[in-house]
Amino acid sequence: MHARFVFERMAIAAVSESLTERGVQELRSSASGEDGRLPEDFHIALGRLSGNPVLELYIDILVSLTAAYTHRARGIAGNTEEEGCAAARQHLAIAESIVAGASSRAQSDLVAHLDRAATWLSGLVHPQPGESTAIGPMDLAPDEWPRERKLAGSVAGRIRDDIVREGRYVGEVLGSEADFVSRYGVSRSVFRESIRILEHYSVARMRQGPGGGLVVLEPDPTSSIRTIALYLDFRGVTVEHLRTVRDEVELGCLTAAMRSGMLGKAELREDQQRGDSKAGRCSACLRDRVATLSGDPVLILFRSVLATLWDEYGSGRRPSDPCRSTDQGPADQAELDAIVDAMVAGDEGLAQFRMRRHLREHPGW
Template sequence: MATAVETEPADGEPRIETEAVGGKLAAQIARRIEETVIREGWPVGETLGSEVGLREQFGVSRSVLREAVRLVEHHQVARMRRGPNGGLFICAPDAGPATRAIVIYLEYVGTSVADLLEARLLLEPMAAGLAAERITEDSIESLRAILADESVRREDPGVSAEDPLHLTLGALSGNPVLRLFIEVLTRLTARYAHTSRRLSKAEVLDSKTVAHEAHRAVVDAVIAGDGARAQIELTAHLESVAEWIEKHRVRRASRIKGPVVEPEVVEGPGAKLAEIVAGRIHEDIAARGWQVGMVLGSETDLLGRYGVSRAVLREAVRLLEYHSVARMRRGPGGGLIVAEPEAQASVDTMALYLEYQGVTAADLQTVRNAIELGLVARVTERLAAGDPEAVDRLGRAVRWPSEGPPEDSRKADLFHTELAALAGNPVLSLFLSILTELFRRHAEGGGQPLPGAQAADEVEQAHGRILDAIVQGDAGVARHRMRRHLDALTPWWH
């Protein structure tokens, strides 16, 4: 139950506002601030106004505005600077909040090694091929430095969670979407590796030697500009990584364990400490099997457990609430309650960061094509074994553009969403949601009108032809028709 708190609106008249309503309003204000930053071209260093000015602009209380600012700061869109000449200043974000939001959600829904491998096999070889096309003297030096460092560290104890070669290939692809998705996949793979059993020195050395030789083969191909060979070598390496993890992983639980919400580099010790506390609370939730509805303790209990001030704890709770990791319930029998994470926070945070990176429609289309074609192949394989319910779901999705409510602007997306759901890979499903959201923002930002009735009919026909090929078990034709369909949509996203 929400509790009532007195807040001070812009006009100075006190009013009663529930925490639930205030939190929802703060999220709306945060989104409006972020939209303003995007619309103005993300001018880093410029001010959006003082606290007083922003309260007047949005017509909200001090508490609501400050809550909105905390969310904006968490996304690293802007920072509030106090004192003379202060205000809300636009800043340059890093990928931390975006990758963290995705990892939290994927951890909760349960992501297998097979899911990760499938996603990595779709995206990373493509990044290696693009890197080979764009290779420069500087990037050659960077790749060889990574190999040299691996060689030096081969005798170090333990298996490192870092894998700079894969991250570097993502960066060298020149596609910010690929780069960010690969970072997420690499982090998740590292978390699985951390659940592995204790290894002998000989096993560690052997695994490092095998990985180093595989990396060398990939780098040699990239430096030579041989994109095809780079893709082949990287594919073989990823399959080897998956086999190693499956062989050595401890199987006590189906989900990845351990902290996900890690400390961010932020201004101010209070904010940084809140991030750390949020990470520790999340670690406790994950260690207990993510039991939705479980009470972790009252605010007093948590203050004693984590040894922080009330202000820091409440800031940490706000971050957890934003990611739907946990929610604070006030009153008798209340406390911090374990929640069920939602995908939308991941989608919004990732989309926001990629907009800052200046992602283009071409960047989005490159990655979307790879994912959608992979999903079509997987669903075709699944339906080959017979699944009339899945066919019915896809059939309804095909008809939805004409049968769905007129006000539903996302009707045409349902067929693609259902394909992702039926493929059964939470990583690819979430990635597709992010891409779809970004495509929509590109269209809206460019003032592009939504497709009319005629276009909806054409989309429905295209979806129907794809479904026909899937039902017939012809993955090649299904992929061909999906590719043509996505190409036909290109004018709407540019």
């Protein structure tokens, strides 16, 4: 949930800066909950209207993940109409604040809204350790693909979406080939092609023999990261898009690290002073450490996705040994020490301020 706060707050800031007449309409209609719009649509619209494809994709992924849990929770909680009405009212209030230019009020209302949703969810859902839901964009069928192949791609996408929406577990058997052929109304050959796609993306595979059928797989991040990179390339991602999201991820990790209670303050300072170069730890190493201390698996994963993208689209590859290759002077070192000082002192605002300034002045990874 912390990752959703980070990215959706950032989206509100971006939407507020570049809102158009069409954007106002889109925002209001997604918040209205009318015409069969789902509650998730409002959050997805925030991502889309931000104009940053990285941010849009991250919000999409997080909303789908939350939707999977919510679906499971609804099964337990039964009727949630009252909950739904409250959510719709909050969406409308946030949308109106953005339209009126009151973006900080919109941000604090959003935080309260996500807080309520998190409390509600955590009271109902107790995910098992190691459980996860396969996810990743796969509707990237190029136009020149033959019709059958495109159909297989869309069937694969529907199966993937159903797995997410119905909150299926890794290892769960979803049904036989005959079940799927009749459920989706496609031929066996189209279905088999769609299974090849699902296997390629490590979403699901067919298991033969007794107790066999289509089985949900553990997601494989490498193929997802490749897919994400291709998708963002297609969407025209720029260095600036990556950098702004990177900055928010680092700041989000910093906050999470300070609140996690995992922060061994003495160790952090000692570690920073010892470092692995003459001057002490470099910026990249310090931020790696902060990310680990955040203990937030979603932020850590999104950060590593960004790092991979950075190598391809950012301002030059990340150095393989940052400590040795940065031309970090005493002034930079003092800046990093000052960040650590604020963290050790538990001064979240000051730590944020110093990290933000540091990132602005050091645009490299």
